[in-house]
Amino acid sequence: ELDSATGVDLDFCSEVNRLLNEALDRDVEDYSLEVGTASLSAPFKVRQQYEKHIGDDVDVLTCDGRKLKGCLTSVSQDGSEFTIEVTRKVKLAGEKRPRQVAEPLTLAVADCRQVTYHFDF
Structure with missing residues (x-):
């Protein structure tokens, strides 16, 4: 979950998702990644x-x-x-x-x- 005092938009969530996917190795372990904002x-x-x-x-x-x-x-x-x-x-x-x-x-x-x-x- 992502949160910010100024809010989080979809582009930021997509960028974090992309960076995490690049940093993690699917060959070592299969995973499911879900990036989103903290709900109210x-x-x-x-x-x-x-x-x-x-x-x-x-x-x-x-x-x-x-x-x-x-x-x-x-x-x-x-x-x-x-x-x-x-x-x-x-x-x-x-x-x-x-x-x-x-x-x-x-x-x-x-x-x-x-x-x-x-x-x-």
Whole structure:
């Protein structure tokens, strides 16, 4: 899978495919090669994908089974953790109804099964 902060076009995928085919030896081992772009629904794999989606809503599935949705606000320099802003209902003292409150939540990448871009239809 190929991805870039500026996007990946078909010509670039074709060039990568050609270069890989030239570098690999079919006489040693038969192989199947498929080059394409990372889809919007593919889980993030590297820090740059997190950086690309700062300011976007993401879906997070944690290792303990929690499903979270929030706005990705930051990623650490080493890519080991990220922060999302999640909204939840909170009943404040003196108010009749609960209010939606946005709270930052920092998660370790290692504690998440997957993080994906959230898109609404």
